Amino acid sequence: MEPKTYRHWVEGKDLIQFNVTVKETDLYLRASSNLHRKARRLILKYRSLLEKYIERHPAFLTSLEPLPVSQDAPHIVREMAAAAEKTGVGPMASVAGAIAEYVGTDLLAFSPEVIVENGGDIFLKSLRKRTVGIYAGKSPLTGKIGLEINGQDTPLGICTSSGTVGHSLSFGKADAVIAVARSATLADAAATAIGNLVSQPGDITRGIEFGKSIIGLKGVVIIKHDNIGLWGEVKLCPTSL
Numbered sequence: 736m737e738p739k740t741y742r743h744w745v746e747g748k749d750l751i752q753f754n755v756t757v758k759e760t761d762l763y764l765r766a767s768s769n770l771h772r773k774a775r776r777l778i779l780k781y782r783s784l785l786e787k788y789i790e791r792h793p794a795f796l797t798s799l800e801p802l803p804v805s806q807d808a809p810h811i812v813r814e815m816a817a818a819a820e821k822t823g824v825g826p827m828a829s830v831a832g833a834i835a836e837y838v839g840t841d842l843l844a845f846s847p848e849v850i851v852e853n854g855g856d857i858f859l860k861s862l863r864k865r866t867v868g869i870y871a872g873k874s875p876l877t878g879k880i881g882l883e884i885n886g887q888d889t890p891l892g893i894c895t896s897s898g899t900v901g902h903s904l905s906f907g908k909a910d911a912v913i914a915v916a917r918s919a920t921l922a923d924a925a926a927t928a929i930g931n932l933v934s935q936p937g938d939i940t941r942g943i944e945f946g947k948s949i950i951g952l953k954g955v956v957i958i959k960h961d962n963i964g965l966w967g968e969v970k971l972c973p974t975s976l
Contacts, residue, residue, distance in 0.1 A: 745857060745867050747850055757782060760834055762853050766846035773845060777838045784809040785830070798825040811837055811920075818924035821949055824931070831856040832894045832923025839919075840890070856894040856926075858919045861886040867893055868974045871911035871958040881974035882913070882956070888968070891953075892919025896930035909933035912942065913956040915969055925949050933957055939964035 750765035757778045764774055788809060789796045795804070795812070801819040804812055804826075812826075815833050819826040831853045839851040839858035850865075851858040857867065861884065868881040884891065896912045912933065914925040925946065933942045936959045943966045946955035954967030965971070 745850055745852065745859070745865060747861075747865060750848060750850065760853070762835065762838065762851055764839075764842075764852070765848075765850040766842060767848060768846060770842055770845055774838055774842060777841050778834065781811055781834055781837050784811055788812050795826055798827075800825055802826055814918070814920045815924075818918070818921045821921065821951065822924040822928035824924055824928045828927040829920045829924035832858075832892055832919035832921075836892055836919035843890075855897075856892070856919060856923050858890065858892055859884060860890040866972060866974055869911060869913060869956065869958070870895070872897060874910040874958050875961050876958055876963065877910075879973065880971050882915070883970045883972040890917070892916050892922035894919060894922035894926045896923075896926035908935070909938075909942070909957055909959050911956070911958040913969075914946065914952060915954040915967070916952050918951065921949075921951050925952050925955075929955060929957065933959060936960060936962040 747765045751769050752765050753769050753771045755762045755771055755774045755778060760778050760782060795802060804816040811833055815826040815829045818829045835851040835853040835856050835858040839849045842849045843860055848862055849860045863886045865884050866881040867884060871877045894914050909930045912926045912930040914922040916922040929942045929946050932938055932945055939957045939962060942957045943955060943964045946952055946966055954969035956969055957964040
């Protein structure tokens, strides 16, 4: 397991930091106050909705392709299914981003700024400019560059998929694919889908072109070794996080 040093790579020392873990869900949060109890209650709520749906529809857990869901499915399930449909992956490819987004959005009732990190997938609502450092495994670019995010552009989902770091399923070998969207659910699914296409530096262009085709995606960064591809509303900056 990779040490989660990257969790501190969203610049936010002005906010209160706290961790909440429920089963496989391990969130690192920042807000204007310690909202641990509220965050835990929200994690339990959204995990329960997903678990109960999966009990009735076990294919939702295992499918590597988009699946139709009923109109009476919970909102988080429908959002995950919609993200899968837009990107061509299974609905659970977006689960980390979805939990981060739904918990983070609900916490905005109690804090004007919220950062939720869930295994490299981030929901970010900020009132000021922030830097999100990029963790790309053994790539020499790890820790050297970040994304500059303006507060007025948030809330945003900033989600990372890697074929060389961590335990998430990827059919590619990219050191990092970062997808940016209004929805962290969509950004998570998109990062996975684009990452599946990138095994070597020559695949970066193909990944970027696919990212452009995903409706709702705002930007993409792809890193393989010391090669980098960019598209959309992403601004890189040097970082010393």
